[in-house]
Amino acid sequence: PVSDISLSETKVETDVSSNFTIRCSVVSRPAATFTWKKINVDELQVDITSYSQISMYYSIDGETVTSVLTFRFSKLDNNGFLQCEANNSFSVRQSRNIPLNVYYPPENIPSIKQVKPGPVDAGETVYLHCSVYGGYPIAKLIWDCPGLVTNQSSETLSAVILQLVVDRKYDGKRCSCLATHPDLSYKHTIQHTFTVYYSPSIPKLSTIPEMPWFVGNTTNVLCLSDEGNPKSVFQWFVNGKLKKENNSVLTIGPLTKNDDTLEIFCNVMNEYTTRHEILLTSEPRNLDVEYYPEIIFDNEVQKLFAVEGENFTVKCWSNGNPSAKVHWEASKVQFTVPEESLSVLNVYRIERDQQLFMCHAVSVSKKYGKLVTTKPIEIEVFYRPNVSKIEVMNTLPMSEGQPTTLQCQVDSNPLSNVSWIYTHNRTLLSKNNNVSKSYLNISSAHCLDNGIYQCKAVTTILGKLYSTTAQTNLSVISKPDIPSVLHLFCGSTTANIVWTIMYNGGDIQRFKVQYWADENGAEKRESNYLDDPGIGKSLKYEMNGLREKTMYYFQIIASNLFGESTTTEHCNTTGTYKQCKPLLIII
Known part of the structure; x- marks a missing residue:
């Protein structure tokens, strides 16, 4: 008969990617034949004898027959049984059921899921789920990133959760989940890349070129900040007013003197800082713009007024960067000692020819050398009137x-x-x-x-x-002025006439008296020439031997080299004295 079956394995442990070999031996005479059957969980039997080979050994005790089964089991065979049956003409022997433990991997590769999808902020706790369904046994999952790992696997699910707190170093970093299985053909690594939002660094200002700058140039101020995530946005403030946004470089120029001392600072922000109400501001910087000194006179006048002979004072101020020393000159002669920012010119008893003075302001820049500004001021000197010439x-x-x-x-x-x-x-x-x-x-x-x-x-x-x-x-x-008769006195045989001396015409004048008794001037008699006693004085002439009760005409002649002027009066002689009314006749 067939002896008891001897098996090389008491159980089958294999995977779907490998062949498994098991021996079944009996001693019998005549030699036994073997049948291999696999029985699944539904008790469905499948003959797999064709996958076996027989070897035989002859001895006194009988023929030793060995059947070697080499078979690759599938995942459907798992939890089933394997049975070896030996049969000869005398007896049949069956082995006990050999349990089948067939390892098979999951059908899919594992997947990673971030509990809160999308970008995360630095400082937040992140949960990463790595899982895969199926397989026997279930796959083994391992995280390569540090953190707290929680296993939430079941008989059919392999799942591990990685819990960690991220910072800016995690942005772009990859955490890998390694899936392995007894079936060595199953080995997968999947990765999760973090997108971590974090703040830019506190900005700092840098200038190109370094200050001080000079008027007329164009320069750049840089807002330096380590980049955050997402991309940083920039704001520029000049004297507290928003100047320019979303550029890390502020271009200023051409520079003017008004740019000197301007306060500049920049803000840096992104979605992270906005969400967390974080304000990142640079230390402010004041611009240092150098320029030639500016000269300003009192009340910003260009011309002043002074009175000749009086003391005069004028002040010259200087504004500039760097500060300047100021002094006064006139006709290339220095009048005052250089003083800081202000020079006072005092002129004692100013003269009319002192009309132009020059204010000089000199500053020294360590970077740009000597800076010189010269500005004239005209002083109009008033002086009192003087008649320098009067003539005909x-x-x-x-x-x-x-x-x-x-x-x-x-x-x-x-x-x-x-x-x-x-x-x-x-x-x-x-x-x-x-x-x-x-x-x-x-x-x-x-x-x-x-x-x-x-x-x-x-x-x-x-x-x-x-x-x-x-x-x-x-x-x-000219000829003399006409004499002016003051009085004419007529008697019976005499007459007296008095006249005032008028202007002599600019030459020596003489006087003569003519008189006659009828209108035709017959029997005209005349006096000798009488000298001029002076303008405004009077002359008197007396005439004798006149006829009584007769009309007489009396003529006074004033003469010089340029001609003569006459005046004529008349009067009646009577036995009684009387004054006759003058009669003016101009010839």
Whole structure:
């Protein structure tokens, strides 16, 4: 008969990717034949004898027959049984059921799921689930990142959760989940890449080139900050006002003096800082823009006024970067010692030719060298009027009827108002405003124009009136003025006549008295020449031997080299004295 079956394995442990070999041996005579059957969990039997090979050994005890089964089991065979059956003509032997433990991997590769999907903020706790369904046994999952790992596997699910707190170093970092299985053909590594939002660094300002800068140049200020995630956004503030956004470089220029001392700072932000209400601001910097000194006079005037002979003061201020030293010059002569930012020029008893002074401001830049500004200031020196010349432009003496011009030349600042006055009766003849020369024109000179002419110049200086006068004499030569009869006295045989001496016409004058008894001038008698006692005085002439009760005519003749003037009176002689009324006849 068939002996008991001897098995090389008491159980089958294999995987679906490998062949498993098991031996089944019996001793029998005649030699037994073998049948291999696999029985699944549904008790379905499948003959797999074809996958076996027989070997035989002959001995006195009988033939030893060995069947070697080499078979690759599938996952459907798991938890089933394997049975070896030996049979000869005398007996049949069956092995006990050999348990089948067939290992098979999951059908899919594992997957990773982040509990809170999408980007995470630095400092947050992240949960990563790595899992895969199926397989026998279930796959083994291992994380390669540090953290707290929790196993949530079941009979059909392999699942591990990685818990960790992320920081900015995790951005772009990969955590791998390694899946292994007794079936060595199953080995997978999957990765999860973190997107971590985090803050940029606190910004710092940098300048290109380094300050100080100079007016006219164009420069850049850089807002330096380690990049955050997501991308940083930049804001620039100039003197507290938003200047430019979303650029890490602020270009300034061309620079002006107004840019000096401007306060600049930048803000850096991204979605992370906005969500967490974080304000990242650089330390402010004040711009250092150097420029040539600026010169400013008192009240920013370019021209000043002074009065000749009086003391005068003017201040020169300087603004600039760097600060300047200031001094005064005139005609390349230094008047003051250089002083910081302000120089005061004091002029003692200023003269009219001191009209231009130069203020010099000098600063020294360590980077750009000496910076020099020069600015003139004109000082208009006012001075009182002075008649430098007054004259009659014709040759004197002059004859009546000639035209003549009187000239008055005045030196003053500002220009004077010039008046001509005839001093004899204080008559204002003409007036010219704002002139340095004034002319009085007489178209036809007359003896009445004789006399002294006064030129009066008046100037207003800083609200105060100043005046001066000068005189010249106009001499017009003509025949004498007509004598003026004061009294005519007629007696019975005598007559007395008194007259006033008038202007002599500019030449020596003499007087003669003629008289006659009828209108035709018959029997005309005359006196000798009478000398001129002087203008305004009077002369008296007495006539004797006249006829009684007769009308007489009396004529006074005033003469000089240029002609004569006469006046005639009449009177009746009577036996009684009486005064006759003068009768003026001009010839």
